[in-house]
Amino acid sequence: MKRNRFLLGAVSGLTVAVNADSFFAKALAAPALPGLPGGADDRILVLVNMQGGNDGLNTVVPYGMQQYYRYRPSIGVTPHDVLSLNAQVGLNPEMKSLKAMYDAGSVAIVQGVGYPKPDHSHFRSTEIWQTAEPDHIESTGWLGRYLDSANLPASNLFNAVAIAQVLPEALIARKVDVPAIPALQGYGLASDKAAGQRMAFSSLVSDGRAPFQSPYLATVAEIEDHAQRGSEELPKLIAGYKTDASYPATPIGRSLALAAQIIGSKTQTRVIYVQHGSFDTHAAQKGTQDRLLRELSDGLKAFYDDLAQHGNDKRTLTMTFSEFGRRVAENASRGTDHGEAGPMMLVGGGVKGGLYGEHPSLDDLDNGDIKFTVDFRSVYSTVVEKWFARPSQGIIAGSFPTMPLLA
């Protein structure tokens, strides 16, 4: 509900000149972006939501902790199969591609990430991770606040893009309207009627005047206008992009392929949000989680091959998150229930590879859940301050130490 209220504010706060297609002409003709090449103004963050609550203990497996196997007699990953990172932890065996990237130094793994008084609800915990506000309901997302602070061109329809069916809260901003585009296919008007109809259509769909008042009238008109112009411009902006990278034929593979295409084009996009899941493995966890981890790992490999071919790998940082980890003990359905802390992974541009944070103890649990050792706002602050070179004040409430994750 508060999201609705906010979205109204967000949209009405946006000013777009009618027929502002001149921006696109400018974007196409623009010389180098402001700032130094590879400088903070040129950098991109790709956020991957491992939606549903990924089981961190079977992602970064604490195979060196005896308790792990006591809690997980049937779904525990055997030491023999673990892709060892050190004597204590290793990656899920399905993450071979990511392990290779880790060995090459381009993956940082932060262990035990969470926040105080964790919420076990998917929806509230997702909201907390997306808004970076565990203590109260906040209407803007943490990346939305970054976008608002970054002085981005108001006429750019693609300052950020959510490759998702619904706009995630992380990208809700006051000044910047972010399109949600699940795929290029279907993003466009089918109408091929006469130009006269097209013209009349354009002016009618975006006219928010009506002889009644409604909280949604302006929103509808604005989104109609953006959708129409955006769907005409995006294909032009990303046309001609070619790649040899072989993406897996999976939803996450397709989303990352589109992300690479957007990054490699003239859209000046700063943030891309990608959805992956569902990791809500209450029952028969192994098959589902293994598949999803493999798809993510293989997808990221193809993504960075693609980015490297176009010289975009160094300026693209990818970060994963999930609303919570899962209960340490498996349940009777060979699954796990909602838990607390979990690992985050950072890949690509500027990452100083390695393991960070302390793996939570399995001997000292919080009512059956591992206790967090790193506050997620430390990781967010690191991204804001070190990657985007912005002060985190006003973006991440409170003060959290940054981490040496980025070179």
Place this chain on the structure above:
Amino acid sequence: MTGSTNTPYRPAGTLSISTALQPYQGPWNKRLAAHLLRRAGFGGSPEEIDRVAATSMNAAVDALVHYPKDTGLPGQPSEMDPQYAQEVALAFQARSRAVDDATVQMQRMQIQQSRQKANLSTIGWWLDRMINSPAPLQEKMTLLWHGHFTSAMFQKGITPKEMVDQNWLFRSNALGNVREITHAVSRDPAMLKYLDNARSNKDHPNENYARELMELFTLGIGNYTENDIRESARAFTGYSVYGPLRGGAFYFNPKIHDDGNKAFLNARGPLDGDQVVDCIFRQPAASRWFAQKFLNFFVYNEPEPQLIDAVAEQIKKNDFQIAPVMSMLLRSNVFYSDRAYRALVKSPVEFVIGTQKLFGLKEVTPQAIGALNRMGQVPFHPPSVKGWDGGATWLNSQTVLARENFLNFTVTYAAQQMKSATMSASAWMPMTPSLSTKDTTLKLVDAILQGDAAPASMAKLQAYLEGDDSSALGQLSGENFEERMRGAAYLSMAMPAYQLN
């Protein structure tokens, strides 16, 4: 453009809590009749709206609330295969006995095909009911319950038949007692599978159903503790479902039920799941939870706390019987207020079904189901246990384009149907060149938007109708008349007002 940084939206009208739920006494007209039909049903054809406008508000609400028991519509999808689950189970059994790969492959393909056929048939069956039922409020409530007590077809092995059975649970109790609905839902095979309760046992209780029962279905966060969830999960152990080869019905399995003492909310003792449900409905938060649900679904988003309290009071007074509460709400001042008028975003189902009813198209097409998918709402396939968020979340670049493209398709499709005389839109589509373009514009905007278009938009529409020689459009003529009419109907529906319910 629209709005500016410094003028946040102010809702129309003010709330007077003392009169908000009193019966509306003001004038009854076409706009309010259409409003009632959109909210308590899925809209109507121009003739239907005229008919309701010609009666009184009370008569209109009576007809919606006291709906006919027998609708004369098919009770089951024509191609829902009740044997589906058994077939899948048998195929899996066969696979474990070393049959060759080709046989397994063939079985897999057959299952896939019968699944797809059953899927479309089941979705289409319900959508057709929404269009054609003489009890639209019953279907609307069924949609509300489906988005509230969610389960999803094919997930966790849920069969089309199980979803149709659950759908009938909601339809039979559409305006019934919500506590009884919750009891029934707690024994519903689709639900028990969807939220992993079907195999929950006392050694390892599964908390998924126990959590969502309180968080999403009845109380909301903040009205219970994590410990209450664990205790409730213990109470629900043994609420099981037979496997498909044994009929797939609900059964209570005492062997895996935890009959020990529990401390749940303010109840103590060897509670079972039904006692947990009864205890939940004794919490003050329960009536408020459903009050805000009904207000958000039928009246407007973000209802004022006093209004929620007032409706909650009515729910409690009626001991969770919904019929008297809905009857009161649909007659209330607040329901017909400026604050409520076109104050909701049409859900994709409301958008598609409303459009079909407007044109008199009585059967949904596969294209319409595909369009629903792109708009983000396919019945029987909610995106998560939370159902559909609704409101502004329906609207983004992709979904509004899908909406426009569906309208474009429908106008063309309707024209084909009109030629074969299977639809009645000609009754209101001003298909006669003898009307002036001004009157044609008025008639279209009246039929599609009940006149809810600004003068500037009317002028643009009229200009489009007339055309001109200087653009590619060309002047209106006998030759292009029909196509121009269809274009004008499409453009009328493209106005933002049409997206609002």
